[in-house]
Amino acid sequence: MWALAIILLSAAPGRAAKGPPTIARFSLAELANQAEIICVCHMTSQQSEWDSDKNMLITVVTVQTEEAFKGAVAEGSDLQVELFSSFTSEQLNVGGAAFEQGERVVLFLAPTGGAAAGKRYTIVGWAQGKFTIRTNPKTGEERVDRRLEGIHFAPSKAGEAGGEMPQTLTELRAAIRAAVTPPAAAPPAP
Secondary structure, X not given: OHHHHEEEOOOOOOOOOOOOXXXXXXXXXXXXXXXXXXXXXXXXXXXXXXXXXXXXEEEEEEEEEEEEEEOOOOOOOEEEEXXXXXXXXXXXXXXXXXXXXXXXXXEEEEEOOOHHHOOOEEEOOHHHHEEXXXXXXXXXXXXXXXXXXXXXEOOOOOOOOOOOOOOEHHHHHHHHHHHHXXXXXXXXXX
16 A cells, blocks of 8 residues: 555654655556556545544545546546645644646546545555646647656665656557556467
């Protein structure tokens, strides 16, 4: 689960957190592996509410799907995505994914696990699983980028593949399809 990737996100009650949270950097294959749903979608609305324990303020973003790469989600479906906002007692605001009205994105989503919230999702790898789609007005080319400011990544371990992320929506589509398509079975030995 992506929550395991958060190495440090601790603030004692009544005390502010020291420094940004540290999380593991995910490759595209790791994002795809941990996601239940991967889709192109656009943001239609958002609202803030308390979590089921009334301990944390969350933002619930509604997105409408346009294209699915993984998961049982139909085009035009509405999905609710929970974003961490802040702790009330610590007034801790942590950087993560943010959405703009109408923004088109590719999301890597995992279920929240909270039965009280119903079927909601979180972004895998925090903001790492959100690729914003921007269209060049002159060429019409659709490019993707991620906003990872404010996130402190754990040092890479020896042998971990970092790799470059795709820069265009076409490249990202191809990389996602390759990541979610199981490898072809080897032909039987004679």
